[in-house]
Amino acid sequence: MKFVDEVRIQVKAGDGGNGAVAFRREKYIDRGGPNGGDGGNGGSVIFVADPQLTTLLDYRYQQHHRARNGEGGMGNDCNGRSAEDLILRVPVGTLLRDEGTGEVLADLSEAGQQVVACKGGRGGLGNMNFATSTRQTPRFAQDGTPGEERMLRLELKLLADVGLLGFPNAGKSTLISIVSRARPKIANYPFTTLVPNLGLVQYKDGLSFVMADIPGLIEGASEGVGLGHQFLRHVERCKVLVHLLDMGTETEDREPLRDFDTLNQELHKYSEELSQKPQVVALNKLDLPHAQERLEPVTRALRERGIAVFPVSCATGLGMQPLLDAVAEVLFTGRTDKLRVEPPPTKARVAKKAAPARGTGKAPAKKAAVKKAPAKKAPAEKAAAKKVPAKKAAAKKTSARKAPAKKAAVKKVPAKKAAAKKTSARKVAKKAPAKKAAAKKSPARRRRS
Numbered sequence: 001m002k003f004v005d006e007v008r009i010q011v012k013a014g015d016g017g018n019g020a021v022a023f024r025r026e027k028y029i030d031r032g033g034p035n036g037g038d039g040g041n042g043g044s045v046i047f048v049a050d051p052q053l054t055t056l057l058d059y060r061y062q063q064h065h066r067a068r069n070g071e072g073g074m075g076n077d078c079n080g081r082s083a084e085d086l087i088l089r090v091p092v093g094t095l096l097r098d099e100g101t102g103e104v105l106a107d108l109s110e111a112g113q114q115v116v117a118c119k120g121g122r123g124g125l126g127n128m129n130f131a132t133s134t135r136q137t138p139r140f141a142q143d144g145t146p147g148e149e150r151m152l153r154l155e156l157k158l159l160a161d162v163g164l165l166g167f168p169n170a171g172k173s174t175l176i177s178i179v180s181r182a183r184p185k186i187a188n189y190p191f192t193t194l195v196p197n198l199g200l201v202q203y204k205d206g207l208s209f210v211m212a213d214i215p216g217l218i219e220g221a222s223e224g225v226g227l228g229h230q231f232l233r234h235v236e237r238c239k240v241l242v243h244l245l246d247m248g249t250e251t252e253d254r255e256p257l258r259d260f261d262t263l264n265q266e267l268h269k270y271s272e273e274l275s276q277k278p279q280v281v282a283l284n285k286l287d288l289p290h291a292q293e294r295l296e297p298v299t300r301a302l303r304e305r306g307i308a309v310f311p312v313s314c315a316t317g318l319g320m321q322p323l324l325d326a327v328a329e330v331l332f333t334g335r336t337d338k339l340r341v342e343p344p345p346t347k348a349r350v351a352k353k354a355a356p357a358r359g360t361g362k363a364p365a366k367k368a369a370v371k372k373a374p375a376k377k378a379p380a381e382k383a384a385a386k387k388v389p390a391k392k393a394a395a396k397k398t399s400a401r402k403a404p405a406k407k408a409a410v411k412k413v414p415a416k417k418a419a420a421k422k423t424s425a426r427k428v429a430k431k432a433p434a435k436k437a438a439a440k441k442s443p444a445r446r447r448r449s
């Protein structure tokens with residue numbers, strides 16, 4: 001079946017029926033009074049997520065959907081019938097957007113989830129509702145309200161746990177075909193895959209997850225080169241991405257490391273959030289001799305960035321278990337330890353480590369300063385806590401010149417307190433240390449001299 005993941009449709013809810021103007025006319029009944037019934041409500045347009053559907057293809061062909069109008073009211077106190085709601089079934093994972101404003105109306109990500117996209121109009125009241133003691137023959141009734149109308153854009157974002165990313169021909173379809181029962185087309189030419197494929201991977205202990213294979217990305221995909229990056233939408237909801245690098249490529253312009261950077265740049269251009277998702281980097285086609293030659297330098301280069309790599313061969317099944325283990329760990333536990341490695345010690349880092357051992361360099365001096373600072377601070381704080389007397393002990397540790405000044409300040413604190421009689425003892429104790437000492441330095445000195 002053709003895969004369609006984006007459509008524009010117009011939906012209109014039914015209008016409410018009008019209320020009726022009618023009067024009772026019967027033999028021997030004089031002035032029977034008003035008996036016009038109410039109009040029925042119009043049908044609403046409701047979208048329902050249906051797990052049986054996988055594509056929006058039906059909406060490609062039928063783009064206008066209208067719910068029925070409510071029936072008008074009738075004489076003889078008869079109300080009009082309300083119209084049934086129009087139920088539109090869409091695949092699970094469909095996003096409803098208002099075409100005009102771009103606002104997301106709903107994200108139908110669970111089977112059976114419903115949303116009223118357009119509400120039906122309300123039926124009008126018949127003239128019998130308007131009869132009063134002073135107005136016994138109301139010759140009017142209320143009209144029904146019109147139903148809402150909208151232009152909608154439906155976007156299908158497949159629901160998968162793991163997304164496969166890579167350049168064309170990297171072996172994404174081959175990978176999904178060996179870890180799941182999905183059977184996508186595999187061929188030795190770029191853009192074999194034109195629509196996303198899903199595969200259910202049966203992991204250990206009854207655990208399973210859904211993997212999505214999307215068409216390959218190339219440089220400039222964000223500007224629409226190749227198939228563009230429109231299919232990235234299908235891996236947006238994934239929790240983990242498997243980034244497949246083609247180690248066996250023999251074309252001039254392709255190189256695994258450059259591919260890795262290019263694709264990450266494209267991801268970044270598409271969505272910041274997507275580029276932040278955990279990536280399991282798999283180096284594919286390691287059954288080929290020239291791919292094995294590249295393994296060492298590529299692994300080293302990525303290790304320097306702290307990225308762990310998983311050497312695999314999708315053709316022979318080599319390295320599949322460690323790859324799936326890493327994917328499952330991120331997926332089920334949220335831990336990403338397996339995706340990172342400790343970068344090897346570089347020259348700069350070695351130099352940094354060695355610096356303190358030399359003893360005469362700048363580093364020890366800095367250390368001493370760092371150590372000194374808390375030593376200075378601690379007694380001062382203590383002094384503050386113990387109020388005045390402890391301050392002397394702190395003052396002893398500082399220079400000989402500073403000591404008397406601080407003492408003077410300490411002495412002055414209670415004096416000032418007595419004069420002002422406003423500040424509490426606690427406030428003074430807190431404020432007394434360094435700041436006040438500095439402020440009151442000069443008068444203290446003056447007095448001494």
Ligand SMILES: Nc1nc2c(ncn2[C@@H]2O[C@H](COP(=O)(O)OP(=O)(O)OP(=O)(O)O)[C@@H](O)[C@H]2O)c(=O)[nH]1
Pocket residue numbers: 166167168169170171172173174175185186187188189190191192193194214215216217248284285286287288312313314315316
């Ligand atoms: N030698 C070798 N060939 C591989 C391996 N994996 C995939 N291939 C081959 O690489 C070619 C491309 O594989 P696909 O799985 O179609 O690649 P893809 O990434 O899905 O490509 P697109 O759908 O075009 O994006 C096929 O001819 C595969 O047989 C591998 O591990 N070793």
Ligand SMILES: [Mg+2]
Pocket residue numbers: 172173174184185186192193213215
């Ligand atoms: Mg493919």
